[in-house]
Amino acid sequence: MLQRLLLLLAAAAMIFTGVWWLYTGGHIPRRASPPSPAVVAPAMPPAPSPARPAPGSPAAWIAAPGQVEPWSGEIRLGFAMEGIIGAVGVAEGDTVRQGQILARLAGEEFQARVAAAGQALAASEARLDDLPSSAGKKERQDAKTAVDAARAALAAAQAQAEKAVLRSPINGRVLRSFRRPGEVVSPSRDTPVLTVGDTSRLRVRVAVPECDIARLAVGQRAVLIPPAFAGRRFTGSVSHLAPSLRGPKNARSLDVVIALDGTPHLPIGLAVQAYIIVGPGGEKELEQGMPRGEKEKEKRGSAPGPRRGT
Incomplete structure (x- = not known):
């Protein structure tokens, strides 16, 4: 009887073991290890953002277009009464003396x-x-x-x-001749007979935009580049600032006169680009502001112009 009971218990154990094996898929569950304590990384300071460049300061020079003038300016000469021109005694380019008769009315x-x-x-x-x-x-x-x-x-x-005679008011040269003998002239007509000027010295008249005039002063140095004279530069100083602005309201400018250094032989009316030095290191900055390609053009003989700084 006892032997029979033991056989039944052994059979039951085997059945239980088989069922358990099928249920677990043949894997013996392992005892879960206790969770390890979480390691908290120390707080890191945020990475600094790239520093923003400081806003660009104004350039140490001002660019403005201009043209060459005689030192006296271009003086327009015409008769003070109506009549017919009898003779014009000078030609363009002639040297004249103060008081010299240049033209006469007929009669x-x-x-x-x-x-x-x-x-x-x-x-x-x-x-x-x-x-x-x-x-x-x-x-x-x-x-x-x-x-x-x-x-x-x-x-x-x-x-x-x-x-009835036309005299030169200065020592200088005849710049332009507009009228010929036989033509009728009148004070009411705008066209002069001649223009004269003192070309012993030259100056450049430039128009500086209204937004830049606060930085102008008499005596400032200037670099002048005429596009027609490839690779050449001239220098001068600001000698006069006009007392008033000119031009339309949305595009006003101030006339600035620059006295050229020395006695360069430049034609009257020649267009130039003027760069007025208004801050320390302006001439050096002007050189640096010229693009590399333009520097090479200048060496080859073309007329460059520095870029406007900001």
Whole structure:
């Protein structure tokens, strides 16, 4: 009986073992190890962001277009009365002296009037001188009045005759000749007969935008680059700032005059790009502001222009 009971228990154990094996898929579960304590990494400071570049300061130079002028400016000459041009005695490029007659109106009547007025004055003075000592006070006064009137008539004739000639107001050169003999002229017409200028020294007149004028001052140095003169640069100094702005309201500018150094031989009216040095190191910055390609062009003989700084 006991042996039979033991066989039943062994069979039950085998059945239980088989069921358990099928249930677990043949894997023996392992005892879970206790969780290891979490390692907390020390807090790291945030990585610094790239520093922003400081806003660019204004360039140490101002760029503006301009053109070459004679030191005196270009002086327009025309007759002060209407008439026909009789002669023009000079040509473009001629050197002239102050007071020299450059042109005349046609007609001999102006000099004839001067001659007649001179004769009348001489006669009046002779009559005054020939008065006898017995002449009365009124007679002598009338003779003096006649002399004064003759002098006034001569002065008027001379002034009228002077209007018929065109004289140079300066020592300089004839820059342009606009009118020819036989043409009718009048003070109301805008076209001059000639223009003259003192070219012994030259200057450049530039138009600086209104936004830049606060940094301008007389005496500042300037670099001037004429596009027509490849690879050449000229220097000068600011000699004058205009008292008022010109141009439309949304594009006003200030006229700035730059006196050129030395006596360069440049044609009047030549276009130039001016760079006025308004801060320390401006000339060096101007060189650095020129793109590499433009520097090479300058060496090869083309006319470069530095880029405008910010």
